[in-house]
Amino acid sequence: MTSGTNHVQPGATAASQERAGHEAARGSSAPDEGRASTDAFAHLRGTAGEEQVDLNREERKFIRRRSWRLLARTSRGVRLKLLLTALAVVLAQACQAATPVVVALAIDWGLPRVVDGEASGLWIPGALYIGCAVTAGIMIFFYTRMTAEASQQMLFTLRDEVFRKTQELSLDFHEEYTSGKVISRQTSDLESLRELLDGGINSLVQGLMFMLFTTLSIWLMDWRSGLVLLAAAVPILLLGRWYQKNSEVAYRRTRISSARMIVHFVETMTGIRAVQAFRREHARDRQYRKLAKIYRDDMVRSIGLFGILQPSLVLVGNLSVTAVLLWGGFRVLDGDLGVGVLVAVVLATKRVFQPLDMIAMFYNSLQSAVAALEKVSGLLEEKPKVTEAPNPVRMPECRGEIEFREAEFRYQAGGPLVMKKLDLHIPAGQTVAVVGRTGAGKTTLAKLLARFYDVTSGTVTLDRVDLRELAAEDHHRHVAMVTQEAFLFSGTIRENIALGRPDASEQEIVAAAKAVGVHEFILALPEGYDTDVNKRGGRLSAGQRQLISFARAFLADPAVLILDEATSSLDLPSEALVQEGLERLLGNRTALIIAHRLSTVAIADRVLVIDAGEVVEDGAPEELIAAGGYFSKLHAAWSSTMSG
Numbered sequence: 095m096t097s098g099t100n101h102v103q104p105g106a107t108a109a110s111q112e113r114a115g116h117e118a119a120r121g122s123s124a125p126d127e128g129r130a131s132t133d134a135f136a137h138l139r140g141t142a143g144e145e146q147v148d149l150n151r152e153e154r155k156f157i158r159r160r161s162w163r164l165l166a167r168t169s170r171g172v173r174l175k176l177l178l179t180a181l182a183v184v185l186a187q188a189c190q191a192a193t194p195v196v197v198a199l200a201i202d203w204g205l206p207r208v209v210d211g212e213a214s215g216l217w218i219p220g221a222l223y224i225g226c227a228v229t230a231g232i233m234i235f236f237y238t239r240m241t242a243e244a245s246q247q248m249l250f251t252l253r254d255e256v257f258r259k260t261q262e263l264s265l266d267f268h269e270e271y272t273s274g275k276v277i278s279r280q281t282s283d284l285e286s287l288r289e290l291l292d293g294g295i296n297s298l299v300q301g302l303m304f305m306l307f308t309t310l311s312i313w314l315m316d317w318r319s320g321l322v323l324l325a326a327a328v329p330i331l332l333l334g335r336w337y338q339k340n341s342e343v344a345y346r347r348t349r350i351s352s353a354r355m356i357v358h359f360v361e362t363m364t365g366i367r368a369v370q371a372f373r374r375e376h377a378r379d380r381q382y383r384k385l386a387k388i389y390r391d392d393m394v395r396s397i398g399l400f401g402i403l404q405p406s407l408v409l410v411g412n413l414s415v416t417a418v419l420l421w422g423g424f425r426v427l428d429g430d431l432g433v434g435v436l437v438a439v440v441l442a443t444k445r446v447f448q449p450l451d452m453i454a455m456f457y458n459s460l461q462s463a464v465a466a467l468e469k470v471s472g473l474l475e476e477k478p479k480v481t482e483a484p485n486p487v488r489m490p491e492c493r494g495e496i497e498f499r500e501a502e503f504r505y506q507a508g509g510p511l512v513m514k515k516l517d518l519h520i521p522a523g524q525t526v527a528v529v530g531r532t533g534a535g536k537t538t539l540a541k542l543l544a545r546f547y548d549v550t551s552g553t554v555t556l557d558r559v560d561l562r563e564l565a566a567e568d569h570h571r572h573v574a575m576v577t578q579e580a581f582l583f584s585g586t587i588r589e590n591i592a593l594g595r596p597d598a599s600e601q602e603i604v605a606a607a608k609a610v611g612v613h614e615f616i617l618a619l620p621e622g623y624d625t626d627v628n629k630r631g632g633r634l635s636a637g638q639r640q641l642i643s644f645a646r647a648f649l650a651d652p653a654v655l656i657l658d659e660a661t662s663s664l665d666l667p668s669e670a671l672v673q674e675g676l677e678r679l680l681g682n683r684t685a686l687i688i689a690h691r692l693s694t695v696a697i698a699d700r701v702l703v704i705d706a707g708e709v710v711e712d713g714a715p716e717e718l719i720a721a722g723g724y725f726s727k728l729h730a731a732w733s734s735t736m737s738g
């Protein structure tokens with residue numbers, strides 16, 4: 095793959111700037127270490143505390159504040175819409191709650207007039223009723239639309255932010271966090287939020303408003319019945335509090351178990367070849383069932399809480415209606431209360447509890463969404479370790495001279511030194527083969543040059559400019575890394591080659607393919623350069639993919655090429671093909687090749703033998719063979735396999 099060296103878009107750090115002063119969550123970069131130790135919430139920053147279920151008061155407050163900040167930021171562009179929606183909801187609910195009052199008016203004020211032959215007793219309540227109904231209808235239409243627009247806009251912003259953030263984060267984050275978790279944040283967590291934003295908030299506000307106005311109308315009609323409602327509010331609030339406390343933990347648990355399940359699923363699917371090759375299907379399935387069962391049980395537990403809440407609320411509602419009816423009925427018998435008012439008050443009391451069901455339901459989705467928001471806001475709080483300097487050095491032209499000076503590197507703070515005080519100068523245009531035992535640090539050297547990571551101490555320079563000072567865009571243009579996997583994106587062969595330089599003309603794309611010797615092969619494909627790499631017939635072998643990625647790199651025309659070579663998986667004819675392509679690709683660029691084959695070393699000007707993070711042999715291939723060290727043994731072994 096011609097990999098984009100990890101760089102940060104200049105505009106993509108607005109969110110991180112807002113969080114200036116916060117420590118990096120996982121605290122492995124040197125400047126953060128000191129501050130993290132004085133930070134009481136260091137263990138919760140970013141994705142660090144993601145799996146923690148039980149939080150204390152302060153921790154809950156910290157997480158909630160972060161979620162709210164994210165919601166506030168996401169709603170920035172739609173606040174007017176939200177305000178208008180709220181107004182429309184209030185108006186609609188006021189109109190709906192007013193209808194029982196109109197019924198009372200019709201019975202107690204209108205009917206006597208109608209009996210006396212006065213038409214006003216009929217049309218005034220009638221007009222009021224129609225007025226309320228029509229206004230409520232218009233307002234409902236209005237806010238339904240507005241809510242959909244506002245919530246979809248917020249989700250769009252969130253989706254985009256999650257995507258940009260995950261792309262922006264450095265490789266170290268992805269190696270730890272895994273793509274399964276990112277997928278879980280982007281899919282199941284955002285889905286929970288969608289459920290809430292799409293209908294939940296609306297119904298919640300709508301229900302609350304309806305209850306408020308209906309309660310007001312009851313107080314206006316008969317304050318004694320209002321007292322019954324006040325008494326009913328006590329058990330309702332207690333129930334609400336109980337539910338909130340318990341469901342918060344329960345839903346947090348479901349977000350964690352759902353993420354674990356998705357991670358396992360994604361890992362199995364991405365590693366399906368290994369799973370099938372090693373007959374791991376049953377074991378993976380067993381593990382998946384275990385995780386899915388945990389998720390199921392967590393869900394059942396949280397829904398079970400709702401199962402207690404809902405009938406309890408219905409019971410309180412029904413008892414209240416009975417109390418209002420009995421107390422009001424006795425007062426009607428005593429002549430203290432009009433029948434119309436009693437009918438209206440009983441009607442209103444019955445209605446006042448109706449939205450409770452709905453509110454409880456959406457409180458449920460609110461809790462689920464809050465748990466999801468905690469996770470998403472944590473992910474968005476992460477900061478890339480590899481960042482662009484505030485005033486980066488531009489480099490329009492590059493010769494390709496590389497220097498590592500006293501470069502040291504460890505993957506994690508406190509972890510082992512993977513590279514020890516490396517001093518290495520590679521003049522422009524040199525082809526350097528890097529060899530060494532597995533785990534010696536060859537790929538690490540390449541990753542540092544591609545700036546997937548920054549050195550822990552010392553420097554790495556390109557044309558004497560420290561990579562940390564160099565503009566990401568220029569670094570990306572001058573240094574390209576072609577990895578073993580030779581990843582092809584969905585799309586045509588042409589598009590895949592053009593990734594190296596999106597503005598390349600057709601001739602340039604064909605010229606690149608010809609240069610690395612893959613043109614004839616592409617023409618033989620069912621649709622030539624238009625062949626879709628994911629469709630039947632477009633499926634390429636490892637060697638063919640490698641050649642396409644060579645063409646991609648050739649087109650990008652970088653001054654420095656880093657190659658993590660494809661290895662023994664290639665058969666000999668295609669290996670020869672790759673070899674020819676490779677030679678033409680190298681041209682007179684500076685190249686760092688992690689060599690796994692004798693043929694590659696043969697074209698190198700220089701060989702570096704790395705062992706335990708140190709260069710132990712360095713010289714022209716023939717010199718090293720003559721010296722009789724590690725390389726000469728390796729060379730002898732390679733030669734014997736070639737001749738055998």
Ligand SMILES: Nc1ncnc2c1ncn2[C@@H]1O[C@H](COP(=O)(O)OP(=O)(O)OP(=O)(O)O)[C@@H](O)[C@H]1O
Nearest residue numbers: 269505506512530531532533534535536537538539
């Ligand atoms: N992301 C990582 N986090 C922690 N340690 C790592 C990470 N990647 C590599 N290492 C460690 O760094 C050391 C060097 O690894 P590296 O991948 O550079 O070796 P290599 O020489 O390229 O090996 P190979 O030939 O097997 O690819 C190894 O001990 C490895 O365990």
